[in-house]
Amino acid sequence: MGDVKLAFIVQKPQYKGETSRLAITHAISYQTVEILLADGDTVTPTLCFVGEGVLGLQNGQKAMDLYGITSTETHVKNSLLVDLDVLVCKEDLAKYGIPEDAMPDAEDMGADKKIKIAPFSEIQKAIDEAKHILFF
């Protein structure tokens, strides 16, 4: 069957509910899915943040200090570390007044991958190319 592309679309703010975070951790699990697949089969997720989903992604989070839980920032950095494509909607960042340079990167963890601030048209393209779309 080969590669199956998935689009994970996060529309809810981080920390408001659990599912926006679960979108990230489910996408990251593509790293180990091959143990359950036939040789040559792969899953390639693209993690997209749109609408209110762009809220709560900024760097400098202290969720571990204040609540004892892993921050969304750390989860996003882990996504980059495992080479996930992470797209954040450019128009929605602008809508909420969030500067693009507030998005975290994982250079300190040794990741080459970076968040891509993408116009919605590019996120639409990822949706079009995916076999399945999962809304969170």
Added chain:
Amino acid sequence: MGILTIGCFPGLVGNMSYDFALKLADAAVSKGHKVNIWFSGNATSSVKAHQKHLKDYSTGEKHLAALIEKGVEICTCEACTVARGVQKTESIEKIQWNAMHWYLAKIHASDRVLQIGGE
């Protein structure tokens, strides 16, 4: 016939999305489709056995057991489940316990995926 995988994230009690997921699964498997259900988030607390069915509350146990008997594969996210204090020894029989990659693997082989988000 096709393969349908349902990702079910809402809690058993508090909304009707969980009930809908199970009814949809039953309809699909009764038509001859292969159905997989993945529980994550608050849905995972529904795998605990010995639920008391009070008429004012949704119930999962008898419906899950019936779906398993019909061949539906049901798996709960182990991390989400133990985080809610439910241990494997307390689980409804024949419900699988695994990590999130189980869901992605089932999606890989599926013709259709229905992601039913949680709260």
